[in-house]
Amino acid sequence: VEVRRGGGGHGRKLWVLVFPLPFQGHINPMLHLAGALHGRGGLSVTVLHTRINAIDPSRYPEFAFVEVPDGIPPEVAATGTVVDAILAMNAALEVSPSFRDVLASAVDGAEGRPPAACLIIDANLLAAQKVAAGLGLPTLVLRTGSAASLCCYLAYPILLQKGYLPPKESQLYEPVKELPPLRVRDLFYSSDTNQEKARETLANITETVRNSNGMVINTFDKLEPAELKRIRDELNNDIVVVLAAGPFHKVSSINNGSSMNLQPDQSCIEWLDTQATGSVLYVSFGSLASLDSNEFLEVACGLESSGQPFLWVVRPDLVRGLNRVCLPDGYEQAVEGRGKMIRWAPQQEVLAHRAVGGFWTHNGWNSTLESISEGVPMICQPQFADQMLNTRYVKAVWGVGFELEGNLERGKIKKAIRRLMVEKAGTKIREHAKELKNKVEGCLESSGSSQIAIEKLVNYIISLQ
Ligand code: UDP
Numbered sequence: 001v002e003v004r005r006g007g008g009g010h011g012r013k014l015w016v017l018v019f020p021l022p023f024q025g026h027i028n029p030m031l032h033l034a035g036a037l038h039g040r041g042g043l044s045v046t047v048l049h050t051r052i053n054a055i056d057p058s059r060y061p062e063f064a065f066v067e068v069p070d071g072i073p074p075e076v077a078a079t080g081t082v083v084d085a086i087l088a089m090n091a092a093l094e095v096s097p098s099f100r101d102v103l104a105s106a107v108d109g110a111e112g113r114p115p116a117a118c119l120i121i122d123a124n125l126l127a128a129q130k131v132a133a134g135l136g137l138p139t140l141v142l143r144t145g146s147a148a149s150l151c152c153y154l155a156y157p158i159l160l161q162k163g164y165l166p167p168k169e170s171q172l173y174e175p176v177k178e179l180p181p182l183r184v185r186d187l188f189y190s191s192d193t194n195q196e197k198a199r200e201t202l203a204n205i206t207e208t209v210r211n212s213n214g215m216v217i218n219t220f221d222k223l224e225p226a227e228l229k230r231i232r233d234e235l236n237n238d239i240v241v242v243l244a245a246g247p248f249h250k251v252s253s254i255n256n257g258s259s260m261n262l263q264p265d266q267s268c269i270e271w272l273d274t275q276a277t278g279s280v281l282y283v284s285f286g287s288l289a290s291l292d293s294n295e296f297l298e299v300a301c302g303l304e305s306s307g308q309p310f311l312w313v314v315r316p317d318l319v320r321g322l323n324r325v326c327l328p329d330g331y332e333q334a335v336e337g338r339g340k341m342i343r344w345a346p347q348q349e350v351l352a353h354r355a356v357g358g359f360w361t362h363n364g365w366n367s368t369l370e371s372i373s374e375g376v377p378m379i380c381q382p383q384f385a386d387q388m389l390n391t392r393y394v395k396a397v398w399g400v401g402f403e404l405e406g407n408l409e410r411g412k413i414k415k416a417i418r419r420l421m422v423e424k425a426g427t428k429i430r431e432h433a434k435e436l437k438n439k440v441e442g443c444l445e446s447s448g449s450s451q452i453a454i455e456k457l458v459n460y461i462i463s464l465q
Contacts, residue, residue, distance in 0.1 A: 013114055015044045016461060017106055020142075021089075021122035022053040022070060023082060024287035025366050028249070029144045029218045030122065031060065035254030036245070038062050041458045046116070048102065052077055052085075060254065068099050082288065082385075083197050086124050090204065093127035100131055107135045117465040118213070126204040129211050138464050140457075141208055141215040145365045147227035147244065148179075148393055149386040150209070150217070152188060153202045154234055155179060159187060166195060186392040188385060213464070214241035216457055218248050218369065221449040222439045223398075241460050245453035247369045249348055250444050262344035268311055269349060271340050275309050278357035281417055282350055282376070284313035285362040289383045290320045295408045300327055302413025304335055308421050311350065314341045351376050357430075358420045360404075363390040375437030377401050377429045379416050381408075399432040 016037065020030035034045045045063045049055045050070035057065040071092020076084045093099050106116040118138040121128045129139045143150055152159075155178055159165050164176055164184055172185040188202065209215055215235075221228060221244050232242050245251060272280060283303065285291070291299065296319045303310045319325050332341075347367070350356060351374040359371045360379040368390045371378055378401030380391040394401040404416050419426045443450040 014042050014117055014462060014465060015046060015113065016117050016120055017046050017048055017103075018120045018142075019048040019068070019122065019125060019128055021086065021124045021144075022050045023085075024053070025364050026122050026124075026144050027053065027055060028366060029246075030120075030142055031055070031254060032248035032252035033120070033142055033216065033218075033245070034063060035252035036248060036454050037458060037461075038253060040454070041462055043458060043461065046106070050089075062254065066102055068102055069093070069096050071096065083194075083201050086201055086204075087197060090125065090127040093125070094130060099128075100135070103132055103135050103137055107137050114465065117461045120216075121208065121212075123205045123208050123215075124201070126208045126211075129208045133211065139208075139212040140461075141212045143209070143215060143217040145218070145386050146368075146390060146393070147217050147219050147224040147231055149188070149365070149389050150205075151227050151230050152179060152182070152386075152389060153205050154231070156188070156199065156202050156206075160199070181396045182389060182392055186388045188389065210235065210238040212239060214239050214243070214457075214460060216241075216243045216245050216453070218246035218365070219244050220246050220440065220443040221453075222443060223372070223436075241456065243453040243457055245450050245457060247373045247440065247450075249370065250373055250440065251450055251454055262315070264344050264346035265342040266346060268340060268342050268345060269353065272311065272350065272353045272355040275355040277354045279309050279421070280353075280355045281306070281308050281310045281358045281360060281379075281421060282345070282347075282356050283310055283360040284345060284347065284367065285318070285381070285383075286364040286367055287315075289362040289364075289387075290318055291408075292320050293322065293326070296325065297328065298408045298410045298413065300331060301410040302408075302417070303339060304331070305410060305414045306417035306421075308338075308417050309355075310335075310339045311345070311356075312339065312341045313343070313345050313347075315343060358417070360417075363387045363394065365390055368394060372398070372400065372433075372436050373440045375433045377420055377426070377433040379404050379420050398436055400429060400436055401433075402429065 018030055018034050020027045034047060037043050038045050047063050047065050048068045049065060050068060052070045052072055069092060070089050072085050072088045076088050109115040118140055119132045120140045120142055123141045123143050132139050158178060165187060167184045174184050176182045176184060228244055235242060314325050316323055348370055351370050356376055359376045361367045363380050363382045364387060378394055380394055380401050380403045382388045382391040391403050395403060442448055
């Protein structure tokens, strides 16, 4: 097994393997968690990564890297859904001799090292958990989503049984009594994903969690107290530790923001420096969500007519079916000085910038938590997976944003932006966002809940060796 060292090496005795699911929203939190662990208790980290969305080892000199097969067929990588990719990857890993070899050599403790203490896996990688268990290597799970979304996945069989799913048009706004404050439309469901595959993927997540020794979730105690309690009560007999140690990017020693394919455009920070405090709307729909060409036009025109400064992440693949984007004639001149478009942002830095006063987001969990961490209120436009659920919490539980519902239309967009950023109607939301940021700061203090959770995690890892 070839180990490529970023420079950190394995001089220290205690070490762990980490294996993220190879998608942006999963790689980032895993690397941040690895950064939080690195060095504590003399711990070093080896990152398992795949050819698909490979991580560049030279960017992370503190870690060692080993490539493992992903087993995702090229046609699935090119056109399949994330669910298809996850299922293909699990099917391949379970029987892959080279993957087994990588774990076996970690268990043997090659190169004069003791055996690795454990493997930390993304919750989607059930096959990795099984192979590790077969070799006697303990696993810990990283949940990159919220505690609330995990509650929903744990309850999924009951939700199916009770007929909430598949959702009926007439019942979308009815409450899901088992999971307040969710309504039927907030549940994990995607009309363009085969439901049997979605069910299998969620069942795999809960099985991975139940089969592992412990779990660490990218959330913090004061953000989701009821949901964390529910998970701890429910998993009490299965796993030893359930730790809320997030936001990982705030407890971590590493900086990470670049996409697998795109470099963050740092020029936007200089541009933000020229803008008034709290005036800029940051607009980004994450690494996967997309718009059709008409929606794209409405967003562009809505941003223009809002009169508000904006920074908009326009990924080359943002518009479905096209690999380039087409703005209306004269658009860039019309918004010059007030609107900036970039292909990829250093998002965590952007949200922390004093000029940013609002975030129009698809509510992927990382984006949601990054926004909460900086006290930035949100316009929510969820598309799939756990995004609707995150939006529901943003609005109904934390009161730090509201949803832009229905068709995207420029007049509606303009109104929403003005409400979020300047009008009296948005005052409460802006205040709540600041209050929630204070709670984040509390959990990050030296005796704060997330710092304690990281310490507990390190101690638990030491106990496994
Ligand atoms: N991100 C970034 N620059 C961008 C857009 C996104 O660095 O221009 C990062 C963002 O900070 C977050 C991740 O990409 O950590 C996206 O994860 P999220 O869970 O929000 O959404 P996903 O891409 O998984 O749908």
